[in-house]
Amino acid sequence: MVMRRIHGFPLVGIVEFIIYGRVEYFRERYASAASLLHDPGVRFCGRVNEYMEKKMEKARFHSVISMGTKEQRFEVSCRDRTGQGVRRQRVVQEVLITIDGRVFCRCQKPNVHHLSCSHVIAACSVSGLDAVSYVSRYFTKKAAAQTWRHEIYGIGILGPFTQKNSHTMLIPDPAMKKGIGRRQTRRIQNGMDESDVGKKKKCCNLCGADSHTYK
Numbered sequence: 001m002v003m004r005r006i007h008g009f010p011l012v013g014i015v016e017f018i019i020y021g022r023v024e025y026f027r028e029r030y031a032s033a034a035s036l037l038h039d040p041g042v043r044f045c046g047r048v049n050e051y052m053e054k055k056m057e058k059a060r061f062h063s064v065i066s067m068g069t070k071e072q073r074f075e076v077s078c079r080d081r082t083g084q085g086v087r088r089q090r091v092v093q094e095v096l097i098t099i100d101g102r103v104f105c106r107c108q109k110p111n112v113h114h115l116s117c118s119h120v121i122a123a124c125s126v127s128g129l130d131a132v133s134y135v136s137r138y139f140t141k142k143a144a145a146q147t148w149r150h151e152i153y154g155i156g157i158l159g160p161f162t163q164k165n166s167h168t169m170l171i172p173d174p175a176m177k178k179g180i181g182r183r184q185t186r187r188i189q190n191g192m193d194e195s196d197v198g199k200k201k202k203c204c205n206l207c208g209a210d211s212h213t214y215k
Contacts, residue, residue, distance in 0.1 A: 023152050026150070026152060029144075030145065030148035030149055032046060033045055033144040033148055036144075043132060043141065044139050045139060045141055048139045051115060052116070055116065056121055056131075059121040062076050062122035063076070063077040064077075064123055064126045065077075071097075072098070072123075072129075074095045074097075074123040074127075075092055075093075076095055077092050078090060078092075078093065093119045095119050095123040097120075097129065101134075103116070103120055105117055110134065114136035116132070116134045116135055
C-alpha cells in the first residue's frame with residue numbers, strides 16, 4: 001500500500017522514497033522507545049504495556065483453582081460471554097508453571113506470542129508469582145531501543161558510485177574505413193543468397209543437369 005502510489009516514479013525517485021521513508025520510520029520508533037529508558041516504572045515498550053494492562057484487567061474476572069501438588073498447575077475458569085442462568089457455560093483453561101521458569105497454557109498464546117495471557121496472569125496472582133517475568137526479554141524497552149538505534153546513511157554520504165575505467169579504450173581510426181555506405185557482410189553465402197548474386201541458374205528436376213529444366 002505504501003509503494004502503490006509511487007510506482008510511476010523514476011527508479012531514482014523510488015529508491016529515494018524508500019530510503020527517506022525508512023529513516024523517518026526508524027527515527028519515530030527510536031524516539032518513542034528511548035523516552036521509556038529513563039522511566040523505572042516501565043519495563044516494556046508501549047504496545048506490550050498496553051497489552052499487559054488489558055490482560056491484567058481481564059484476569060480479574062477469572063476463577064482459579066490450584067490443582068498441582070509439586071507442580072504449579074491450575075484450572076482457570078473464564079467469565080462467560082454468551083448467556084446467563086442455566087445455559088451459562090464457562091471455558092476452563094489449564095495452566096502449568098514449571099520450576100525452570102517455563103509456562104504452558106491450553107490457549108497456546110504464551111507459546112505463540114511469547115507474552116503472558118490472562119489465564120497465566122490469574123494463576124500467578126494466586127500462587128504469588130510475577131506474571132511479567134514470563135514475558136520474552138525481546139519485548140523490553142532496552143531491546144526495543146537497540147532495534148531502532150541503528151543509523152541509516154544517505155546515498156550522498158557513501159559516495160558518487162562512479163569508478164574510473166583503468167582499461168584502455170580503443171577507438172577505431174576513421175581513416176581506415178573502406179569506402180562509403182553500408183559495411184559488406186562477411187557471412188558465408190548459401191542458397192538463400194543466390195538472388196543477391198544474380199539470376200538463379202536453370203536446373204532440371206528430372207535429370208539434375210544444369211542449363212535446362214524438365215519442360
